Amino acid sequence: MLNSRVRPLALLLCTLFTLPADAGPNDALHLYAGVSYGHDDNLLRVPDDAPAFDGTRADSWWQREGGLIFDKTYSRQRISIVAKLSKYDFNHFKQLDYDGKDVQATWFWQLGNHLEGKVGTTYEQVLAPYTDFASNERNLRRSRSQFAEGAWRFHSSWRVRTGFQRDKYDYELFAQRYNNRTEDASELELDYLPSSGSTVGLVARRVKGTYPYPRPVGPFLLNDNFTQDELKARVLWLATGSTSFDALVGYTRRNQPSFGTGRTSGIAGKVKATYQPRGKMTYTAAVWRDFAPLESTVVSYTLNKGASVGAQWDATAKIKVNADAVYERRNYNARETFARLGDIRDSIRTGSLAATWSPRPTVHVTAGLAHQARTGSAVLGTGSFKSNSVTLSASAQF
Template sequence: MPAPSALHRLSPLALCAGAFWCLPAGAASTAPAESLQPFAGIGWAHDDNLLRQADGAPAFGNGRSDSYRTVEAGLVLDKHISRQRIAATAKVSKTAFDHFKQLDYIGHDLQAMWFWHIGTQFDGRLEMLDSRTLAPYTDFNSDQRNLRQQRRQIIDAGWTLHPGWKLRAGAERDKASYDLAIQRFNTRTEKAFDTELLYQSRGGSALGLVARRVKGSYPYRRPAIGTVLTDDFTQDELKLRINWLATGSTTVQGLAGYARREQPSYGEGATSGVNGRINAFYTPRGPLSYQAGMWREFAPVESPFVSYTLNRGASIGVNWAASARVALEASATYERRTYTARGDFTGAAALRDAIRSASVRTVWQVRPGVKVVAAYVRQARTASALGTGKFDANVVQVSANVLF
């Protein structure tokens, strides 16, 4: 499948009001094959710095903290037709805040995938996503509602040349748009095309060579002193994909290599170097399992001033299956973000910050189809020179989901 773009990569740093209450955890995997099942969920959370305001900054509306409630309902489909498989989720949700009532919103999440096979040599995937949610306030100051609409389409096809060799090609279109006027400059469309030659050993390990091009376009030009900035970019990548079954309990997965990015708003207009992500999983016999990751990659930033950062980060996590019905998950993440120098910023070379986050999450499978989740999340950022200062935030959440 196409390598995931920075636009939609999953990250614990993207914490915002409403983001906790997406598809009920495990709902799709809980649904038996050949099924169409409704689900519903309720949630409550309290955030002591909802809008991620800097230490010492005047509080919006004479307050920083807020509690919010979410209700959601939807359908899950998982169906096999001969060798074809169709999986889909449709969800609508409503989030209401106690203090910042102007942030109340109705969101949705529509996802559909078709895993197709033709004979024994050809297979692939078609995917569609359409989601609407409240965007995070990490990188700009406002107490106004900022809804983000994301639409993504993916097509992927593979040709098995030999039992151990496969040729694959894919295309992806990802669009993000924002309701708030100050954020409209981050409205963007990314189109990606990639090809891969993949080798898979009899033991299950795999190694692939991936060539990829991403073209990003920003329809709204970002204003600057005496001019406007073009955030359009082209990024070319040559990377190795690895899925190494090192032992029966250890797996290493990664997609990393070389990337060159040409973007007028970045200093000389081009930057290049190592780019990618590597994850390791250790699942020995027993109730404990572990995972760790590290990355160096470009990522979009929802800032009024810049469109992308170069991020270097690491994460670690542990899962404890305390019983057949109760699991405890803990994780920690550190990410250092560098805002590549741009001529219209004084001292631009020093533009960087770091975000740290940690979370503890308990999952109670009350009965088949009924799940209760409680979590605590802490997030902190060092100061940057882009109008955002040092902050920390603590979030407590509880949710319950039912798959009928």
């Protein structure tokens, strides 16, 4: 019998070398299959000073997935469908075993030479992260989205675009049902499209969030409903042949009763830079300041400030190596419930390294390492933790 640490590698290699031939490049329908193995030395993100569930922090898991990919253009109309089913089996925490689902369907439509857009829907069922939730119970998160947008290029250098999207989230566990929500986002955008290929636009956006269950915090019941209005500049600047900047930055005003006095405003957005000199390296960097949701029993949103750097090395035609580092500071300071109780900020640092071998264009074998650490907040009960993980995966499209 193979050693338990050897079996994952053996299965990945067997999966790779017994795959059928690639599908033709013009085929609309492709089948997808994959298998992966992972190990995390702190799977449930248990704080350093807290006892581990069942006396153990580490666990390993297997993932097997399969599905289909359909992509075909009929005249000027393109239909794209991705449907995948996956199964996760954990070695120790068996109660976390679950079936994952991922469905995406989009119609990219075009009328004449000046009108285009897309209409679609998505559905996803995954295990919610344990970063901000202390439990060893299974907590599935189901998310559904419907979206529609249209753009009219009324001049060779000008375009107007409008869109609407509804996102709905619900959680399996009763303790997490206070994070169930529906978010409706509508936006209107005017873009200037110079001949250089860059884009400059102005985006007006409104997001309305509705939480069906008030959040209990001590003796209080918090209403997490919110309305967020944004006016931002969207810029894609192709500075040189090797350098580009992608930014969405502007003014955001958020009205949320459970967040301080109910209104928070200021500069928010994200700026990303990409540098790809001649050769085998690509570098990226980004900074952001924005609101973000989280799966917590205490709060629903934080105001985050973060930065990231990354690099990709195309070692050979078939091997790529990626390295990324992310730092994010999460600020809960406006929460009136926690006023004057002390520092209610925490930070998360994440680093990852992955190598991918593609012996054929539709076959990929990936090995990855990741490290995550949080500096917690005693007031919020988010303790400091560290986590290290390794993953091995093989996938094919045929």
